[in-house]
Amino acid sequence: xxxxxxxxxxxxxxxxxxxxxxxxxxxxxxxxxxxxxxxxxxxxxxxxxxxxxxxxxxxxxxxxxxxxxxxxxxxxxxxxxxxxxxxxxxxxxxxxxxxxxxxxxxxxxxxxxxxxxxxxxxxxxxxxxxxxxxxxxxxxxxxxxxxxxxxxxxxxxxxxxxxxxxxxxxxxxxxxxxxxxxxxxxxxxxxxxxxxxxxxxxxxxxxxxxxxxxxxxxxxxxxxxxxxxxxxxxxxxxxxxxxxxxxx
Amino acid sequence: xxxxxxxxxxxxxxxxxxxxxxxxxxxxxxxxxxxxxxxxxxxxxxxxxxxxxxxxxxxxxxxxxxxxxxxxxxxxxxxxxxxxxxxxxxxxxxxxxxxxxxxxxxxxxxxxxxxxxxxxxxxxxxxxxxxxxxxxxxxxxxxxxxxxxxxxxxxxxxxxxxxxxxxxxxxxxxxxxxxxxxxxxxxxxxxxxxxxxxxxxxxxxxxxxxxxxxxxxxxxxxxxxxxxxxxxxxxxxxxxxxxxxxxx
Numbered sequence: 001x002x003x004x005x006x007x008x009x010x011x012x013x014x015x016x017x018x019x020x021x022x023x024x025x026x027x028x029x030x031x032x033x034x035x036x037x038x039x040x041x042x043x044x045x046x047x048x049x050x051x052x053x054x055x056x057x058x059x060x061x062x063x064x065x066x067x068x069x070x071x072x073x074x075x076x077x078x079x080x081x082x083x084x085x086x087x088x089x090x091x092x093x094x095x096x097x098x099x100x101x102x103x104x105x106x107x108x109x110x111x112x113x114x115x116x117x118x119x120x121x122x123x124x125x126x127x128x129x130x131x132x133x134x135x136x137x138x139x140x141x142x143x144x145x146x147x148x149x150x151x152x153x154x155x156x157x158x159x160x161x162x163x164x165x166x167x168x169x170x171x172x173x174x175x176x177x178x179x180x181x182x183x184x185x186x187x188x189x190x191x192x193x194x195x196x197x198x199x200x201x202x203x204x205x206x207x208x209x210x211x212x213x214x215x216x217x218x219x220x221x222x223x224x225x226x227x228x229x230x231x232x233x234x235x236x237x238x239x240x241x242x243x244x245x246x247x248x
Numbered sequence: 249x250x251x252x253x254x255x256x257x258x259x260x261x262x263x264x265x266x267x268x269x270x271x272x273x274x275x276x277x278x279x280x281x282x283x284x285x286x287x288x289x290x291x292x293x294x295x296x297x298x299x300x301x302x303x304x305x306x307x308x309x310x311x312x313x314x315x316x317x318x319x320x321x322x323x324x325x326x327x328x329x330x331x332x333x334x335x336x337x338x339x340x341x342x343x344x345x346x347x348x349x350x351x352x353x354x355x356x357x358x359x360x361x362x363x364x365x366x367x368x369x370x371x372x373x374x375x376x377x378x379x380x381x382x383x384x385x386x387x388x389x390x391x392x393x394x395x396x397x398x399x400x401x402x403x404x405x406x407x408x409x410x411x412x413x414x415x416x417x418x419x420x421x422x423x424x425x426x427x428x429x430x431x432x433x434x435x436x437x438x439x440x441x442x443x444x445x446x447x448x449x450x451x452x453x454x455x456x457x458x459x460x461x462x463x464x465x466x467x468x469x470x471x472x473x474x475x476x477x478x479x480x481x482x483x484x485x486x487x488x489x490x491x492x493x494x495x496x
Contacts, residue, residue, distance in 0.1 A: 009369055010370050010371075011371050034335050056371060058371070076367060077367070080367055080368065085373050086372055088367055088368050088369065088370050089367065090365075090367050117338075119325070119328055119336055119337065120328065120333065120335045121257055121336065121338070122258050122259045122333065122335055122336050123259050123304060123375070125259075125334070147416050158496075
């Protein structure tokens, strides 16, 4: 049995998210089906993180166990023949048997893309979040500093979550503006459901002046979702990279 | 009667191109339909350039005559309510009655996007041209210099064209590489059918070493389409900007 690791890029626009759900088309099911078509073997794919409907990935990582003669390094080429055009493996390799895409991950990087425009931009409609007024980047940066470190992130967790511990560690939040584009890059050990989107929504409300940067501190302390901002829409979010000790 | 000018951005993926055709959905028809829904008036839209199926625009320009009380500057907001999400007006204004989107244009800028990867990239599949090996940028730049200026571009014209004069003037070709992305930006007075895509295909063949840069000179002189390279696929091409004297 080989333990095969895949790095996947996908356009999440037409999917209900990573995880297999009844009556919905998931990324996980598409990849498992493609592996079946290629190898005639049923596998269970372990993903590093569950992305929501319409959320994209540049570097989702997954692994699965399989008895195959296909070498790990070339598995991606064979698999891509069976994957739809909006999901592809950009890297594959055989990894040690104790490698687990989720539990072995030591850090994840998400990117959230915003564009400033008074009209919708067709080429960005599925790939970024439109804001129709200017954002004060300095205030957003100041606010983001309160989120760095280990905190109880209950106030930044979406509904329908069954995670017991709400303690998470954010390593960095980098906010960059270039022309009409703003990228918010968040790195952390792991994330609660909708956490990056709620952080983004709250930072946007600070950027437009609806809230003050120091409010973040109070929102964190309150441990109450009702105090934080809106959940930014899914199409602006990208799972960019998953970090592992053995690959760093 | 007002002469209204629109700057349009569109995602050409799901369209047969700019121009109205039988049994095909065109950008022009979509915009004319939206104007009809908004104003209950039938207009004929004049476009600056005809983009092919799957080709995108960041700054297509069009104009039309209409009797309306809607101010030129705010026409875009009203119109966007009736346009599909993959076509939007990003600018609108009332212009002098002798303004003609095509005949008044003095220059156009096209951008062609290439990415280098040994696997298809789902997020780029509809928005760039995949090349699976390295390109020699210096050779491509050297080759592009032969195209600058006024020439007979018969060798770079696609089939099914009914243009009489094949003389065109290219003002500049700028080739930029950043990480795995290569942008070819071409500015010229006007263009023959498929001209930017055939120029790109030929430059790619020079970049991979299949042809030498100086060949371009002979290809131009031969005035024979069979001597130039392949037509690069449509999804990498963007009509970026149309220039007019009155707006410069």
